[in-house]
Amino acid sequence: TPAFTLVVVVTLALGIGANTAIFSLTDQVLLRLLPVKAPERLVVLDGPGAFQGRTFNNGTFSYPMYRDFRDRSTVFDGVLARFPAPLTVMADGQAERVSGELVSGNYFDVLGVRAYIGRTFTPDDDRTPGGHPVAMLSHHYWTRRFGADPGVLNRTVTLNGLPMTIVGVTPPGFYGIVIGENPDVMVPVAMKAQMTPTWDDLQNRKSRWLTIMARLKDVVSREQAEAAMNVLYRQINEQELEEIQNPSASFRQRFVAKHLFLNAGQKGRSDLRNDFSTPILVLMGMVGLVLLIACANVANLLLARGAARHKDVAIRLALGASRGAIVRQRLVESVLLSAVGAALGLLLAWWTSSLLLRTLPFDEAARTLSAAPDARVIVFAVAASLATALLFGLAPALQSTRPALTSTLKDESGSVVGGTGHARVRKGLVVAQVCLSVLLLAGAALFARSLYNLRTLNPGFQADQLLSFSLNPSLNGYPRARSLTIFQRLEEEIAKLPDVRSATAAVISLMTNSDWSSTVKVEGYQPKEGEDMNPNVNGVGPGYFSTMGQPLVGGREFTVKDADGAPKVAIINETMAKYFFGGQNAVGHRIGWGRGKAIDIEIVGVVKDSRASSMRRAVPRFVYIPYMQDEEIGPMTFYVRARADAAHIGASVREAAQRVDPNLPIYEMKTMTTVIDESLYIERMVAALSIAFGALATLLAAIGLYGVMSYSVTRRTREIGIRMALGAERTSVMWLVLKEVALMIGIGLAVGVPLATALSRVVESQLFELSAR
Structure with a gap:
């Protein structure tokens, strides 16, 4: 019937489409070769x-x-x-x-x-x-x-x-x-x-x-x-x-x-591949489970349809038709249904891939990837449809050729195809769906909780009401002195804006996976053989910590006096202070850079720890220096503390930059909350897709459960009628049905929960401050 065909095709399209969409991403990020010779x-x-x-x-x-x-x-x-x-x-x-x-x-x-x-x-x-x-x-x-x-x-x-x-x-x-x-x-x-x-x-x-x-x-x-x-x-x-x-x-x-x-080197080199490889493989495993659930659901539908057509099959067998011919007919029907589902799934995969690419926070990577399915993706979809047809079609096809001929032809009551064995197969499929749904829901819960932990983590600075943008005067051929003048003038111009509390700048932008590390020497400290003496470094402007909302625990802030020609100074974070100075006050001690250089930089302050390059990374040892004392001046990221919503001051900040130098393009203007959110793109993608896959799996399992119980009630209509006629209460009859539901769900949970606990350890490395045990 059209309704049956529609349900089957849509179910398969969802399963095959989800798999094809994730495979398309896998293909482009992990498998695709460089478009070069050999x-x-x-x-x-x-x-x-x-x-x-x-x-x-x-x-x-x-x-x-x-x-x-x-x-x-x-x-x-x-x-x-x-x-x-x-x-x-x-x-x-x-x-x-x-x-x-x-x-x-x-x-x-x-x-x-x-x-x-x-x-x-x-x-x-x-x-x-x-x-x-x-x-x-x-x-x-x-x-x-x-x-x-x-x-x-x-x-x-x-x-x-x-x-x-x-x-x-x-x-x-x-x-x-x-x-x-x-x-x-x-x-x-x-x-x-x-x-x-x-x-x-x-x-x-x-x-x-x-x-x-x-x-x-x-x-x-x-x-x-x-x-x-x-x-x-x-x-x-x-x-x-x-x-x-x-x-x-x-x-x-x-x-x-x-x-x-x-x-x-056939696939090139890519940090993107390194970042995405494990999450993509996890998602491939999850959509594989969705496809299995879809197959189980369709198999149940085909078993139900086979039960409705058991008399027709019995007549054909009685007239001499071979079981092989009937099985082939059923498999051809399954392949046709799967092919239509795959075609619809390709469209769904293209739409899903396009949506995923549009949400990428980095334009360069999005430009490399294409939502259009290539030959490998199409081959995958065809292979998935054939495998799916066998998965959901073979068992019902074989089951349909084993009716009890005599009782079926007489249409005796209770001579339903396969009897209780047939019902056990359908119930077993529902149990499998429940079990797989538990796995997906457990994974979705873990990834969602991990994302929640990251989003609620205190970065160590106040991200709200903070706007960031970058510029690089050196790319216009400006010498160091002119660049420094531009930075200072721009800070002053922005600070004058009525909706701005303060402005500052930093060499390394926060939450962009950018790092600057340097070998350090510490006065009075003898490093051990092979000891890592490379803390993270950032050059920052006057008032940086007050603008960022990152409190000092000792000493002072940088000021405009910490410039060229002034004594060299630095501020370190608590982690570095504890590492090198233990319980002593680090303020007043000296450090130096590299081999053979003087230890001539005075520590003038200690600041609270904060996350720098990523929310995931542990807080490293950190040295802050005044960017005005840095020998090399290149790109600079400005941070503007707004009095209200930081998103509303973007236009006035751009105008201020134009007043300082109209030939300087500014880029990456975003609120700090947006920067942090974009830095969690992979975590957001995995959490969102795992929740979607878990919801889809639960829906398919619920539909499968409904189908089995509907079939079971229909099959037992005469029995239920007799029970009611003999005085059975409605609640007892309902409990008769609900016991089957509870039993299937209970078995699915009993198998699924321990299995989910065991398999969750596979993804533990992808979780943040969360144990899968």
Whole structure:
């Protein structure tokens, strides 16, 4: 009947659609290969970073080391390097901050990527530092900013205050080698001093900042290449060791013993993948359970329909029809129903994927991902529909060919197909649905509680009524002195606004997974061998802690007097004070940076602990310095404390910034509560989807339970009538039915609760301040 078909198709569409949507996300984040030539031959070089002075993440290398790898390796056909660098583009009188990337001259040759129009970079574009003012645009940026005008070739635009010539446009669908970082503009690495004016470090072997990828020679395996490269890596480290002053014997041994890893590079490199991999796999497991529940539900419906058609089957068998032919007919019906459900599920998956992408808080990552199903997603949907057809169709098909022929043909009372065995199968399916629903509901409860814990966690500062935004004068080519003047004027202009209480600034923005760590020396403290002496660091403005609502526990705030030429000062957090000074008062003690530098920074205050880069991360040891005493001035994030709702002061703050310098683009203007909420995107997504899957599973289980009980009551109509005629009370008859309901639910809970407790330990690493036990 149409009603039966509709219920089955919708149930399957929900199950298959949910699975396809999550698989689509899995495919793009975890499985998709780079759109380059022979991606399986690519490797990413990875190794321990140096913890001296300002540090970058492990897996990065200096430019001199890149050149050594490129020129001295014998196992690669090519070695490329890249580094993300935001840029300010000035074109047609409009300044815009864009995502940029510094790439080696052989970048496109190694990847085997051709330009969409124009040409790609060549090694000749990357030989002389500062001597190659050329740039390439991404297809997306070329279309958005220049209207896909081919005349953009050989046109001059200003990047970070420097005239640059556009020589080409990358092909559509190519977003670089790091998933989630989609450069709008690419520039040769040789132009680093001009593109990152606050720090050059092109020739500094101690500065590790480049991501390196290489293409293996056809006759070389990854294992062979790693062994050969580690011989070269040790030689390079031995040469670099000679530049380090007075290294201890143990330090020398550790330094040269560092190991270089060659990881598979066919999927590129991605922090996005690292962040999403476990949550996506958890969601795949959850939607798999939803599909099983949907299959059990449809199987129950088919069993009920088979019961209604048992006489027809008995007649066909009596007339000589084979059981195989009837089973095949039933399976064909199941496949057709599943195919229609899969088609509808694909539409549902496309809609769901589009919704998920629209909620991504980072535009670059959203641009990389597409909601449109590709061949792999379609194959998955087809495979899911076939597997689903077998799961829900096979048992009912086999059951339908086993009627009691004599009693069925006589249509005797109680000769329902399969008798009590048939009823047990249907009840068993309901028990399974209840059990699986318990698993999903338990998971949803854990993820929801974990999100609640994160949202209610005190970050250590007052996030409400706080507006943040960023700007980077150095990208306009402004020198350090001019940048400092702009920052000070902007703080003053914003503080004058009637709806503003105060304003301050910081080098590292909060809750954006950004870190700056540095090796520290503490007066009177002798570090142990191998001890981590790298606290987090941030450069902040005068009145930072009062504006942020982060109370001091001793000492004083920074003031405008803590500037260039003044005695160097620092404020540390409680965690660092306890670590290095125990119960002593840390104020008045001194610290210093790096190896061989003076211990000349006085601690003038101790501040309450606060979360910095993430709500999830434990509070680290922290050193705050006045940004006006920092040697390097780059991007700065401003924090504005409003008198009321911070969202309402955005326009006036922008006007103030325009008054200070109309050529400075400001970006990432958000309330601090929004910043924190966006930092919890993965947790919010997992909690929301798990709740949705749990609700869907419960609904399907309830429908299945209703169907079984409806069928059971219909089957026992004569029995119930006789009981009523003999004087049975209505309540006793109702209890007769409800006992079956309670029994099925009870068995489902008895199995599901212990199973949920056991399986919840699998996701415990994804929970915050919550034990799954």
